[in-house]
Amino acid sequence: MKLSCTQENFKRAIFNTERVIGKQSSLPILENILLETEKGMLKVSATNLELGVSIRIGAKIEESGKITIPAKLIGNFVNNLPNEDNVILETKDQVLQISSGKYKADIKGLEAQDFPIIPETTDEILFSFSAQNIREFIPKIIPCVSVDNTRPEISGINMILNEKITLAATDSFRLAEAEVSLNKKNNYSTFINKTSSLIIPSNAFLEVLRIITPETEEIDVAIEENQIFFQIENTKIVSRLINGKYPEYKQIIPEKFETKIILKKEELLRSVKIASLFTNSKAGEIIFKSTAGEGKIEISAQTEERGENKTELKGKISGPDQEIIFNPRYFLDGINSISTQEIVILINTSSSPVVLRMIDEKEKIQNNFTYIVMPIKK
Amino acid sequence: MKLSCTQENFKRAIFNTERVIGKQSSLPILENILLETEKGMLKVSATNLELGVSIRIGAKIEESGKITIPAKLIGNFVNNLPNEDNVILETKDQVLQISSGKYKADIKGLEAQDFPIIPETTDEILFSFSAQNIREFIPKIIPCVSVDNTRPEISGINMILNEKITLAATDSFRLAEAEVSLNKKNNYSTFINKTSSLIIPSNAFLEVLRIITPETEEIDVAIEENQIFFQIENTKIVSRLINGKYPEYKQIIPEKFETKIILKKEELLRSVKIASLFTNSKAGEIIFKSTAGEGKIEISAQTEERGENKTELKGKISGPDQEIIFNPRYFLDGINSISTQEIVILINTSSSPVVLRMIDEKEKIQNNFTYIVMPIKK
Numbered sequence: 111m112k113l114s115c116t117q118e119n120f121k122r123a124i125f126n127t128e129r130v131i132g133k134q135s136s137l138p139i140l141e142n143i144l145l146e147t148e149k150g151m152l153k154v155s156a157t158n159l160e161l162g163v164s165i166r167i168g169a170k171i172e173e174s175g176k177i178t179i180p181a182k183l184i185g186n187f188v189n190n191l192p193n194e195d196n197v198i199l200e201t202k203d204q205v206l207q208i209s210s211g212k213y214k215a216d217i218k219g220l221e222a223q224d225f226p227i228i229p230e231t232t233d234e235i236l237f238s239f240s241a242q243n244i245r246e247f248i249p250k251i252i253p254c255v256s257v258d259n260t261r262p263e264i265s266g267i268n269m270i271l272n273e274k275i276t277l278a279a280t281d282s283f284r285l286a287e288a289e290v291s292l293n294k295k296n297n298y299s300t301f302i303n304k305t306s307s308l309i310i311p312s313n314a315f316l317e318v319l320r321i322i323t324p325e326t327e328e329i330d331v332a333i334e335e336n337q338i339f340f341q342i343e344n345t346k347i348v349s350r351l352i353n354g355k356y357p358e359y360k361q362i363i364p365e366k367f368e369t370k371i372i373l374k375k376e377e378l379l380r381s382v383k384i385a386s387l388f389t390n391s392k393a394g395e396i397i398f399k400s401t402a403g404e405g406k407i408e409i410s411a412q413t414e415e416r417g418e419n420k421t422e423l424k425g426k427i428s429g430p431d432q433e434i435i436f437n438p439r440y441f442l443d444g445i446n447s448i449s450t451q452e453i454v455i456l457i458n459t460s461s462s463p464v465v466l467r468m469i470d471e472k473e474k475i476q477n478n479f480t481y482i483v484m485p486i487k488k
Numbered sequence: 489m490k491l492s493c494t495q496e497n498f499k500r501a502i503f504n505t506e507r508v509i510g511k512q513s514s515l516p517i518l519e520n521i522l523l524e525t526e527k528g529m530l531k532v533s534a535t536n537l538e539l540g541v542s543i544r545i546g547a548k549i550e551e552s553g554k555i556t557i558p559a560k561l562i563g564n565f566v567n568n569l570p571n572e573d574n575v576i577l578e579t580k581d582q583v584l585q586i587s588s589g590k591y592k593a594d595i596k597g598l599e600a601q602d603f604p605i606i607p608e609t610t611d612e613i614l615f616s617f618s619a620q621n622i623r624e625f626i627p628k629i630i631p632c633v634s635v636d637n638t639r640p641e642i643s644g645i646n647m648i649l650n651e652k653i654t655l656a657a658t659d660s661f662r663l664a665e666a667e668v669s670l671n672k673k674n675n676y677s678t679f680i681n682k683t684s685s686l687i688i689p690s691n692a693f694l695e696v697l698r699i700i701t702p703e704t705e706e707i708d709v710a711i712e713e714n715q716i717f718f719q720i721e722n723t724k725i726v727s728r729l730i731n732g733k734y735p736e737y738k739q740i741i742p743e744k745f746e747t748k749i750i751l752k753k754e755e756l757l758r759s760v761k762i763a764s765l766f767t768n769s770k771a772g773e774i775i776f777k778s779t780a781g782e783g784k785i786e787i788s789a790q791t792e793e794r795g796e797n798k799t800e801l802k803g804k805i806s807g808p809d810q811e812i813i814f815n816p817r818y819f820l821d822g823i824n825s826i827s828t829q830e831i832v833i834l835i836n837t838s839s840s841p842v843v844l845r846m847i848d849e850k851e852k853i854q855n856n857f858t859y860i861v862m863p864i865k866k
Contacts, residue, residue, distance in 0.1 A: 183765055183794060190761045192754075205795060212755075213762055215797040376570075377590075383568045384591055387561055416561060417583060419593040 111145070111175030111201045115152055117210055119167040120197045121188050126321060126345065127156035127163050128181040137226075139178060144225045145199065145206070146176030151344075152199075155228055156181060161313055162228035163321075166344045176222040177201045184208070187215055229348050231332045231339045236301055237292045239275060241326035241342070247277060247288035247479060248315045250447035255312045256281035263354030266309040271302045278359060279312070284440045284483040285359055286447060293328070301333070309356055310338055314349035321345050362463055363482060367456035369432050371400055372469060373407055373425030375453040379445045381421035385411040386438035388419045395486055396441065398434045400457075402427040411438070432457045434464060435486040444481040461487050489523070489553030489579045493530055495588055497545040498575045499566050504699060504723065505534035505541050506559040515604075517556060522603045523577065523584070524554030529722075530577075533606055534559060539691055540606035541699075544722045554600040555579045562586070565593055607726050609710045609717045614679055615670045617653060619704035619720070625655060625666035625857060626693045628825035633690045634659035641732030644687040649680045656737060657690070662818045662861040663737055664825060671706070679711070687734055688716055692727035699723050740841055741860060745834035747810050749778050750847060751785055751803030753831040757823045759799035763789035764816035766797045773864055774819065776812045778835075780805040789816070810835045812842060813864040822859040839865050 127143050144155045150171060155164035187208065188197070195211035206217045248267075256264040258281065270276040278287040318329065321342050330341040333351075340347040385396040388411040399408040407425050412418030434457065444466045445453065454475055456465040464483050468476040505521050522533040528549060533542035565586065566575070573589035584595045626645075634642040636659065648654040656665040696707065699720050708719040711729075718725040763774040766789040777786040785803050790796030812835065823831065828846040832853055835842050842861050846854040 180794070186765050187762060190758050190765075192758065212801070213758065213799055215762065215766065216795045218793060218795040380568050380570065380591065384565060384593065387564050387568075388593065415596060416558070417594045417596040421591055423590070 111147055111177060111199065112173035113147065113152060113169045113171045113200075114196050114198045115167055115169040117188070117191060117193060117195065117197050120152075120154075121191075123152075123154040123165040123167050124181075124185050124188055126165055127154050128185045129320070130156050130158055130161050130163050130317065131181050132158045139220050139224050140226070141180055141182070142178040142220055142225065143181045143184065144176065144178045144222060146222065147171050147174035155225075157226055157228050159226060160311065160350050161317060162346075162348045163317060164228060164346050173200075175201055177204070177206050177219040178222050178225045179206050179217050179219040183217060187213075187217070229335075229337050229339075231334060231341075231346075231348075234297060234332055234334075235295050235330045235341070236332050237271075237275075237294050237298050238328045238330045239290050239292045241322045241329050242324075243288075243290040244315070244318060244329060245322060245324075246449075247290065248319055250479065250481070251277055251279045251286045251288060252312050252315070253443045253447075254279040254281055254284055254286045262352055263309060263356055266311045266352040267315060268356040268359075269308045269310055271298075271306045271308070278356075280357070280359055283437065284444065284481065285362075286444075286482075287359075287363075287480045289478045305333070307356055308333065308338065309352035309354060311349055311352060314338065314340070314347060317347050317349075318342065321347065363480060364456075364458055364463060364465065367429070367458055367465065369400065369402070369427065369429035369457040371407065371425050371427050371432075371455040371457070372452055372473065373423055373455075375445065375448050375451060377423050378407075378409075378453060379442070381409040381423060382436075382438060382442055382445060384421065385409050385419050386442065388412055388416050389438055394438045395435050396438050398432075398436055398441075400425075400427050400432045402429065402431055429457075432460065434460050435488065436464075436483060437486060440483045444483050447479070447481050450476070460485055489525055489555060489577065490551035491525065491530055491547045491549040491578075492574050492576045493545055493547040495566070495569060495571060495573065495575050498530075498532075499569075501530075501532040501543040501545050502559075502563050502566055504543055505532050506563045507698070508534050508536055508539050508541050508695065509559050510536045517598055517602050518604070519558055519560065520556040520598055520603070521559045521562065522554065522556045522600060524600065525549050525552040533603075535604055535606050537604060538689065538728050539695060540724075540726045541695060542606060542724050551578075553579055555582070555584050555597040556600050556603045557584050557595050557597040561595060565591075565595070607713075607715050607717075609712060609719075609724075609726075612675060612710055612712075613673050613708045613719070614710050615649075615653075615672050615676050616706040616708045617668050617670045619700040619707050620702075621666075621668040622693070622696060622707060623700060623702075624827070625668065626697055628857065628859070629655055629657045629664045629666060630690050630693070631821045631825075632657040632659055632662055632664045640730055641687060641734055644689045644730040645693060646734040646737075647686045647688055649676075649684045649686070656734075658735070658737055661815065662822065662859065663740075664822075664860075665737075665741075665858045667856045683711070685734055686711065686716065687730035687732060689727055689730060692716065692718070692725060695725050695727075696720065699725065741858060742834075742836055742841060742843065745807070745836055745843070747778065747780070747805065747807035747835040749785065749803050749805050749810075749833040749835070750830055750851065751801055751833075753823060753826050753829060755801050756785075756787075756831060757820070759787040759801060760814075760816060760820055760823060762799065763787050763797050764820065766790055766794050767816055772816045773813050774816045776810075776814055776819075778803070778805050778810045780807065780809055807835075810838065812838050813866065814842075814861060815864060818861045822861050825857070825859050828854070838863055 152169040410420040530547040788798040
């Protein structure tokens with residue numbers, strides 16, 4: 111292999127692949143990245159066997175070939191280069207000679223043949239969706255992914271394929287769900303007749319989030335043999351799917367509500383954060399009380415050791431008065447997931463699921479995102 | 489106690505005192521801060537028994553008094569307040585009622601009588617020095633402070649009081665020394681006749697660094713009964729001194745040098761960083777080679793597993809050629825401590841102390857800061 115490429119492209123490719131490498135790999139070669147020439151470009155790949163990333167960048171190729179080298183070493187090397195000269199790469203046996211201006215190194219590599227195969231798609235795209243939708247909703251959904259290892263089926267993000275795509279996560283204490291639109295490709299209808307619900311590790315979506323920029327428009331998706339492929343411009347991310355059946359959560363989302371409360375998100379966030387300071391760190395309880403007549407919402411908490419706190423907020427309330435006990439963390443994650451100035455809280459009883467939604471300036475409730483939190487029963 | 493003060497002042501006082509509190513205190517009261525009215529102001533104090541900080545802020549006092557409350561709780565409370573209203577404090581028995589606009593809390597406190605006494609000065613200032621000198625030199629000196637617990641006498645910063653103040657630190661592998669000018673007060677000469685060398689915990693200087701702003705001009709210093717007091721506007725920092733005799737390090741600083749090398753600091757930094765990647769992480773060795781005739785400096789390193797690296801730099805060299813082996817970390821800390829565009833390296837032999845100094849655009853060597861690194865002997 112012998113080639114040159116811009117330092118900017120090379121740095122970005124190294125940075126974005128190096129990241130998927132786990133801290134402690136069982137196989138030394140998994141701490142390496144694979145450099146290989148492919149169709150007139152340089153392809154940089156890394157994998158942790160669950161998740162693989164490969165990035166193709168423009169290069170002037172004099173001689174094709176491939177090598178794998180330690181990711182951390184090459185990452186630190188390019189990080190210390192001044193942003194001046196192109197990068198020149200040349201392999202001599204199992205050594206990569208890299209140079210950029212006056213900075214040069216011979217890096218010992220390993221046999222590219224031993225590098226694990228990163229699955230490739232047949233390039234049959236199933237659908238594409240908006241990168242900006244993913245950018246908006248995935249950070250709101252990820253906090254709800256279960257960290258309980260005994261229930262692998264809820265340890266990822268559920269993706270339901272239909273006329274829209276529904277993304278959801280739950281840890282059984284709360285649930286977040288978003289609907290995003292898609293561009294179907296030819297084979298979409300046939301595919302969803304067989305498979306319409308997938309479970310995707312949240313790391314795959316985190317990697318997608320890191321790759322997309324505010325300029326990224328579309329993300330192409332393919333699904334084959336228990337693997338999901340995301341293609342974002344010249345970057346491919348491939349992840350295994352999680353086996354199992356995602357719980358039928360739709361049935362717990364109420365369709366009607368007794369009480370509707372609209373209030374300022376920022377004020378609610380501050381009051382709940384402050385109240386959470388006056389709860390026990392492990393199993394805290396904060397009390398949320400609404401009085402319709404006065405348009406009054408009271409957030410309070412107390413503990414023997416720390417003291418007590420009560421904040422009164424004003425809001426628009428319709429329906430019967432309510433008194434709900436929340437776990438502050440689950441409630442806070444929900445409030446944080448609301449990105450409108452005002453938040454709407456929809457309640458039936460003190461023991462049924464409470465729904466948080468975004469609401470625009472004309473008080474129109476946005477139904478494409480739902481956060482559900484279970485109250486603590488007295 | 490009953491008073492009000494601006495939220496900005498109160499937040500700053502809480503933030504700057506809360507920090508000295510250790511993570512795990514043996515005494516619960518050490519996790520508290522002390523609030524007390526004093527001379528028409530509110531004084532906020534915290535201590536970890538080695539280091540104490542107290543900050544006085546303007547307040548409208550209706551009733552004097554004092555209370556101690558958990559630092560973390562009050563810190564988180566004020567952090568969550570919107571920057572709008574003043575803070576009102578009122579004590580009821582062992583409870584602090586705090587409110588700011590619509591946000592209120594009753595925080596359980598402890599008896600102020602049980603709070604450890606933070607030593608007070610007799611207000612006899614011994615000298616003052618420039619805050620900007622401290623801001624410049626302390627970060628260059630602190631990396632050299634020894635972390636070896638068996639040698640407490642080098643576990644702090646040495647301060648020698650004379651016509652100038654000399655600050656130094658060493659871990660026996662390298663040494664950094666800075667000279668700063670001072671304004672002596674009346675009692676200075678009498679004092680230094682008895683005591684002219686002190687050892688100050690680096691945490692005390694770190695705290696000073698955190699308190700001073702680019703606008704701070706002078707730091708007043710008093711020394712009494714094994715304690716040092718720094719006064720910066722309305723903030724007082726008090727620290728115990730370290731007992732022991734600081735090593736007579738002056739004798740190891742060479743006065744004459746055989747070889748003088750001037751080169752670009754940024755280039756040297758990059759080459760040494762890159763070379764350090766090709767050393768063993770624990771006991772790395774990089775080779776620094778200078779050839780006077782060609783004005784050539786060569787930085788190189790290699791290991792069996794990782795590969796090798798060599799960078800050639802240009803510089804102005806006078807005196808015999810040199811080949812020195814450095815520990816990359818100690819050499820890097822030294823290069824990092826140079827804040828001029830060019831660095832001067834002064835060498836006698838491959839086994840004698842090497843000196844790094846700053847040098848200005850007119851190639852005048854700045855003698856107020858010296859970094860010494862011991863080469864690795866072959």
